[in-house]
Amino acid sequence: MKFFVDTADTAEIKSLAASGLLDGVTTNPSLIAKSGKQFVDVIAEICAIVDGPVSAEVAAMDFDGMMAEAAVLRRIAKNVAIKVPLTPDGLRACKHLSNDGVQVNVTLCFSPAQALLAAKAGAAFISPFVGRLDDIGQDGMGLIAEIMEIYQNYPFKTEVLVASVRHTMHVVQAAKLGAHVATLPPNVLRALFAHPLTDKGLAAFMADWAATGQKIV
Numbered sequence: 001m002k003f004f005v006d007t008a009d010t011a012e013i014k015s016l017a018a019s020g021l022l023d024g025v026t027t028n029p030s031l032i033a034k035s036g037k038q039f040v041d042v043i044a045e046i047c048a049i050v051d052g053p054v055s056a057e058v059a060a061m062d063f064d065g066m067m068a069e070a071a072v073l074r075r076i077a078k079n080v081a082i083k084v085p086l087t088p089d090g091l092r093a094c095k096h097l098s099n100d101g102v103q104v105n106v107t108l109c110f111s112p113a114q115a116l117l118a119a120k121a122g123a124a125f126i127s128p129f130v131g132r133l134d135d136i137g138q139d140g141m142g143l144i145a146e147i148m149e150i151y152q153n154y155p156f157k158t159e160v161l162v163a164s165v166r167h168t169m170h171v172v173q174a175a176k177l178g179a180h181v182a183t184l185p186p187n188v189l190r191a192l193f194a195h196p197l198t199d200k201g202l203a204a205f206m207a208d209w210a211a212t213g214q215k216i217v
Contacts, residue, residue: 001175004052004161004183008035010045012186017049024052026105026127026163026183028083029059040076047077053124055105057083058093066093074102081105081124086114091121098122105161112146119156125181130174131164140164141173148177168192 002023005016008031016022025046032039043056056076058069066089070082074097081103084090094104103124109115110133118126128147130140147160159180165171168191171182184192 001171001179002052002159002181003189004055004181005189006031006163006165006183006185008032008037008042008046009186010035010042010049013046013049016186016189022050022052023181024054024081024183025050026055026083026161028055028057028107040072043073043080044076047079051079053081053103053105054079055081055083055107055125057107061085061087061089063089063092066090067096070097070102083107086118091117094118094121094123098124107163109147110143112143112150115147115158115160116150119151119154119158123158125159125161127161127163127183129164130162130170131166133164134166141170141177144174144177144179148179 003021004024004026005013005022006026007013008027013025032042035042043054047054056073058066060066060069066084073080073082082097083105084093086106086108094106097104105125105127106118106123107127109126109128115126128143130144133140133143144160144162161181161183162174162179163183165182165184165188168188171192174182
C-alpha cells in the first residue's frame with residue numbers, strides 16, 4: 001500500500017518525507033486555506049519535496065474552467081496530479097486530461113457506481129471518503145470493498161485512494177481489502193508507528209543495556 005499525506009503544511013511534509021515512507025501528497029482547498037499561502041506557491045514547494053504524485057484541486061465547477069485551471073496546475077511540476085470533483089463536468093475533464101497523459105485524482109466519491117464512472121473516465125486515482133460515510137452512519141470500508149470487487153473484474157488502471165481517514169484501523173482495514181493508496185492526516189500517519197508494548201519493550205531493553213556499561217561506538 002502507498003502512503004500519501006493529506007496536508008498542505010510543508011514543514012509536516014518535509015518531516016514525514018524524511019522517513020522514506022511517504023509516496024505522495026494530497027491537498028484540497030480547505031488545506032490550502034489553512035496554510036495561509038498562495039495556492040500555486042504551495043503546490044510548487046510540495047512538488048520540490050516529494051517525487052510522488054501531488055494532488056492539486058481545481059476550483060472551477062464547469063468543464064472549460066477546469067481545463068483552464070488544469071493547464072496552469074500541470075505546468076507547476078511533472079508530478080502534479082489534477083484533482084477534479086466527481087461530477088459530469090469533472091469526469092469529462094478527467095477523460096480529456098487522462099487522454100493527454102495527465103494523472104487525475106477524482107475526489108468526493110461516495111458510491112461504487114461513481115467509482116465505476118471514474119475508472120471509465122481514465123482516472124489515475126479514485127478517492128472514496130470513508131470517514132464522512134462513517135459520520136452519517138454508513139459503512140465507509142464497505143464502500144472500499146465494493147469498489148475493489150468491481151475493479152478486479154476489469155482491466156482498470158485506476159488506483160483506489162482511501163481518503164477521509166480518521167484512525168489507524170481505517171488504514172489496516174483498507175490494506176486488508178487491497179486498496180492501493182491511503183491518504184492520511186499527519187497525526188494518523190505518525191500513529192501507525194505507535195504501540196504501548198513497543199515503548200515498554202524498548203524502555204526495558206535500554207535499561208538492561210545501560211546496566212552493562214557497554215558502548216557500541
